[in-house]
Amino acid sequence: MSVSATSPAVADPALSEFLNRSGLVKPGEGVQLVPLTGGVASDIFRVEVGERTFVVKKALARLRVAQEWNAPVSRNASEVGWFIEAQRAVPQAVPDILAHDPALGLFAMTYLDPAHHSIWKNELRDGRVSAGFAAAVGQAVVAIHEATARSAEVARRFSNDETFHAIRLEPYLEATARRHGDLAEELCALSRDTLRRKLALVHGDVSPKNILAGPAGPVLLDAECAWYGEPAFDLAFCLNHLLLKCVWKRQHAAQYLASFDALAAAYISGVGWEPPEAVEARAARLLPALFLGRIDGKSPAEYITTEADRERVRRVARHLIASRPKRLSHIRDQWAKEILP
Template sequence: MPSDTLPPPSPPAEILAGLRAMGLLPPGVAVQGEPLTGGVSSDIWRVTLPGRGEVCVKRALPKLKVAADWRAPVSRNLYEARWMRRAAAAAPGAVPALLGQDEATGALAMEWLPPAKNALWKSRLRDGHADPGFAAEVARRLARIHAATAADPTVAAEFPTDAIFHAIRLEPYLLAAARAHPDRAAALEALVATTAGTKRALVHGDVSPKNILDGPGGPVFLDAECAWWGDPAFDLAFCLNHLLLKCLWTPAVRAGFLACFDALASTYLAGVDWEPAAAIEARTAHLLPGLFLARVDGKSPVEYLTAERDKDRVRRVARALLAAPVERLGAVRAAWGEELER
């Protein structure tokens, strides 16, 4: 039979079971869907449901789809759903509408946001669209979520996820980089201790351009599988890190990426009201070089840095800043700018 006449595939049994448990799919009803690419931690499908139309369903995987042996509890989708509810209340429009979550199967359903109207920020950056105004709005919404949850410390009880955050963020990024750089291990291990021990707000854990849509109403955050009650500096550093790295991906737009870095940092810090802005800026400036190094020598290296020359530029700046930490984000940006001018 010619391939163009084959029917669309049916989602895996676990996803169908999750949809039925959520009350979104009647028993015995068959549905079709399309597997989506791009993520490493979940099976993600676009599914057409009777009477509802298209929805997005994801199911957490016990072993992530990377070269390293990287495992994480599948219960993380429960906490992603909880993060989505909290984020939607703090910053309406900043997340897709949550349709349901089934703890038994680890499946989560949300509204489908058509790519034609909701471009990935990562794709726009790759194509040279560096908009400081959009970066500022990302920061504004992120700070709003952090501020709202910091003001309600009872949120912490909903996120007993220290072990998950360690397994999916601290170990594969900072501790893996420490093993690759023994002479910087003490500094990286100290960052882990500080981050793990700082409990101030609800953290997304994966604020990356690949998880942010440029939608009609502004930035939309996706994939909060790492949701954790902890240090909001992690979210800020994680996102700023990508803006620095993309200077090597699309060199012609370096100035624009650095302008986005400035806009995101300054707008976020202006929204900090739960602690002195200088305190969270210092933690972010300390953490950023560790994450910078982790994206070339951790368990999840960025896929677009393949030349050793580029990796060595990241290593050179990150290692220097780990040896002599700075307190201001502008100093991290300046150190990277000097390297780019070499």
């Protein structure tokens, strides 16, 4: 294998070893690696070998954020496992895994051409907001939860409490608690309660930046946070992004809120492993905490840039955390009063 001299892989022998060991590249073949942007937790490359193109991903031990944020690289193997489980439930909604080497912490998957698979975050930014697509996201996520709910075997394979705590609960809830002492007891209790609940296979990062709008519907990527636990976390995490987008592009706020309603309704209607209202109540408790976490946690939303907007989120989130709503529509209505003309 010969790698392009301009490629970052020149400095990473593990990547070259993976490509050779997996059989994805044969001896003597020329390889071009193009770094892909957008993530803070992994090195990701588009690999071009002759007429073949695929993606290789390697987890980082220290994430690329301003505050110190470390995470186990073993999450790479869990991400592969999540893709395999998800494909059984929603085969059209995940890429194919081509090769995986747990020892090296690398895997390869199919490359999805941006010409036909746009990033949902970009669609939302540019005003191409579809409530129908949001509903399809909700349907895909709940189908994965339903397919894995109360499975002792899946629970055993994704017993990733340490990783989930390190890259989700600590940076979003507990770090925020340190900034809001009067809410610390509630936020830390919420972190503990979430970690204790073991019900279904959770993606952990259902965000518009990790979802492609493909010809057959949504495609979910970046399952590094995969964990067997609280399915309400995935629902709340994704809905949180739709609330935050209302600050980013105020002119599309009504459409974002319509997508919020569509995604929530589609998800709740697919819950079969427990009473749907129980999942909704837990998601409604998580949502305002995650909302505040994207202002004062370790991963602040990069597009909320003014202190006035940050204070707007804080004001609504703090009130909702204290009042503990049980319905997602209540959170949506409170935010609509704040953000709509």
